[in-house]
Amino acid sequence: MSLKAISAKDAASLDKDLMDMGGWSLDQLMELAGLSVSQAVWKVHPPSKGKNVLVVCGPGNNGGDGLVAARHLAQYGYTPSVYYPKEGKNELYQRLKTQLHSLSVPFTTDFASALSSTTFVVDAIFGFSFGGPLRAPFGEIVSQIESSSVPVLSVDAPSSWDIQSGPPKEGPGAKFMPQALISLTAPKPCVQYYRGRHFIGGRFLTKSIADKYGLDCPQYPGIEQVLEIGVDAEGRL
Template identity: 35%
Template sequence: MELAGLSVAQAITRVYDNSKYPRALICCGPGNNGGDDSSFNDNDLIVDAIFGFSFSGEVRQPFGQVIQRLKGTNLPIVSVDIPSAWDVEKGNIDNRGFTPSMLVSLTAPKLCAKHFNGKHFLGGRFVPPELERKYELNLPSYPGSDQVVDITNAPNEKL
């Protein structure tokens, strides 16, 4: 998990200068602190880590409130792995979710990433080469010791 967090942090700092976006709200896990008005208004950037790739079904409360707030904000949103409330394969079905400004896919892009048009990074060097070959993941090379690679302009059929 530490490497996943490092990947997300590195991707964010590549796009959002800390001097211009010094305050971030991290929306994750259970609880409704992310839905509080002051939580949204006192920040410069939102990191969406509410649901992961195993999310399915309807959004339950209090998360529905948070998703609605995310849909209505003008702040940049960075989603981790998949945007919360998106279907992992089909994307933002019936517009029930929001569209983040940036996506950080972990391990490998999920199918829903084909429906995302913003800045896109792949995070983490989690997959051993043998598994990458076995499952034909076609993962890009990571430069140097970086934990992220920008895949914004990578062709969808390659990922």
Template identity: 35%
Template sequence: MSQSVCCAASPQPLPKEEATAIETELLRDYRFGQQQLIEIWGQACAVAITKAYPLSSLTKKQPTVLVICGPEQNGSIGLVCARHLRMFEYEPTIYHPKRSTQSLHQDFTVQCEKMDIPFLSYLPTEVQLINDAYNLVIDAMLGLEADSANIKEPYSGILVTLKQIKLSIVSVDVPSGWDVEEPSQDGIHPDVLISLTAPKKCAMSFSGKHFLAGRFLPYDIQKKYELNLPDYPGTDCLTEL
């Protein structure tokens, strides 16, 4: 089928190799900074969460959100997301068991600490997650760079817990535990997926609420990789697919 059909039809899913190549081009050729990209993605994730779970729709007494962050870029996106959620009057709590040694990632941690966002030293049990009145969990653990066939502690244990809880889960870009190239059969089942830049191949059969955060992407890159991205409404930084 021709790639020239209406761009609102459906985005072209990205294999991991092309997703990595696009990010490299953004950093090297278009002179985006890594901190800049993480900030764009993290803010867009927070906006997507406000659309999927408006404050008025939350049933708990407090708009509490548990953000689980990994050690690499996806975790930093989660930190930025938590900071913006705080500005949007949600009450994020962060679990960040393995922090990066890179100063860039440490900066995002400090920003959250300076905004008095609490950090947990352990992951609550399934019962505690519900009884502690969290409204939802944000999965910002592993992302594009992870090897789904070789997930180590503490993340393998966290995934076991996330499979058992009844709370809503929002995954950033690639649900943790999924192979980026194909949907997971036995991984977690998020209710919301926020794809960054363009949907990855694993998102092809995702049936929950699906947002795309990639309005910043230069037109030449969209054309080069035949992404077939949808139109964004008004001045929004994301769109629902």
């Protein structure tokens, strides 16, 4: 199965429509997105492969999705830890942190040590709004993830990639190819450069909004929040 891609501009507009016209709150969208991420982790890296999962969060909504995912992973029986070098200022992120503290999920400040001792990484640094270049400390973080042998799931796009044109020509992220990618709501154009396991998640797309943006409504099986799909970056870009 393949789905059409959506541009960063349309993705932002779609989220606004969901909230303004569809009655969704940012909290709800982030909760379902993070739940999808956690389920994708379970599919590509079940606890039998190693319970230590390092969730690397950026300062925006992509990082918020990572915080939600870390909470669900803790509830599933993983041992997640979070690296959150530049915290988001929205009060929502602080509440997500409180929820993790209540579950005794640690926040680490030593990224290199955490990376060397984990069995899996969730890259929740930057999503569809990223425009580059990488600012400190994220260039070094991406470089370390890129050079590590630890498997990675990226959320919405591999961090450092341009949403339209894919990986940078040089520098941090130029050779970054995570083992798995979960596109939220719809794939972004950069998926045409991606080679790995690709999932769709975010089970909140309505038919009317999908029709407005020329998208397909994924047919999620049963109670699944994620669906493994192919890649088709043709269509609405």
